[in-house]
Amino acid sequence: MTNVLTLAHELGHAWHNWVMRDLAPMASHYPMTLAETASIFAETLVREALMAQATTPAAQLEIAWQDAQSAAIFLLNIPARFEFEKRLVEARKVGTVQPAQLREMMSASWQMWYEDSLSQYDDLFWASKLHFSISGLGFYNYPYLFGYLFSLGIYAQQPVYQDNFNQLYTQLLRDTGTMTAEDVVQHHLHKDISQAQFWQDSLAIVETSVAQFERLVSSVFG
Numbered sequence: 253m254t255n256v257l258t259l260a261h262e263l264g265h266a267w268h269n270w271v272m273r274d275l276a277p278m279a280s281h282y283p284m285t286l287a288e289t290a291s292i293f294a295e296t297l298v299r300e301a302l303m304a305q306a307t308t309p310a311a312q313l314e315i316a317w318q319d320a321q322s323a324a325i326f327l328l329n330i331p332a333r334f335e336f337e338k339r340l341v342e343a344r345k346v347g348t349v350q351p352a353q354l355r356e357m358m359s360a361s362w363q364m365w366y367e368d369s370l371s372q373y374d375d376l377f378w379a380s381k382l383h384f385s386i387s388g389l390g391f392y393n394y395p396y397l398f399g400y401l402f403s404l405g406i407y408a409q410q411p412v413y414q415d416n417f418n419q420l421y422t423q424l425l426r427d428t429g430t431m432t433a434e435d436v437v438q439h440h441l442h443k444d445i446s447q448a449q450f451w452q453d454s455l456a457i458v459e460t461s462v463a464q465f466e467r468l469v470s471s472v473f474g
């Protein structure tokens with residue numbers, strides 16, 4: 253299931269680039285805020301389609317488990333990475349940072365978001381995760397949390413626009429190289445992402461998924 257959703261994710265990136273294929277290069281470079289919109293949107297679509305086809309609680313649980321895992325990664329793991337990056341940038345203003353200090357910063361960042369919910373923390377995560385090591389691209393982690401909640405907010409508009417939604421979504425993606433995240437949603441879906449409500453609507457979808465996951469856990473193992 254993890255592989256299926258990774259494939260869906262990458263297909264989303266492919267779709268994003270496909271709908272922009274006829275645009276001038278200058279109009280087709282989207283910012284980091286919008287880089288993970290189509291990919292995570294595609295994960296949601298595929299997961300929903302699989303859930304609709306799953307007939308037994310065990311099969312549904314397999315999908316819901318992935319869904320819950322994504323929520324934990326996007327809402328806890330990514331903010332912890334962001335915390336680490338902030339600490340790293342601050343420390344680099346003063347001088348070079350030694351491995352011992354990096355390990356401390358990593359542990360403190362996990363601790364801040366996961367508190368005592370895990371038995372141990374990987375304090376060498378900074379050494380293995382590619383996203384921390386691309387020198388030309390700073391803060392290459394938050395786009396995943398932003399893209400997650402942003403794409404769910406867009407997905408939440410599907411029932412409002414129904415048959416027109418696909419066209420609106422495609423047009424929205426085409427404009428990601430020329431508009432900001434704020435403008436692209438305001439222009440195509442008439443939603444204001446500077447208001448908390450947009451993000452609360454996204455979190456409400458996550459809450460529904462978590463409730464469904466909990467129900468399935470009780471019905472399969474209860």
Ligand SMILES: [Zn+2]
Binds near residue numbers: 261265287288291
């Ligand atoms: Zn991606």
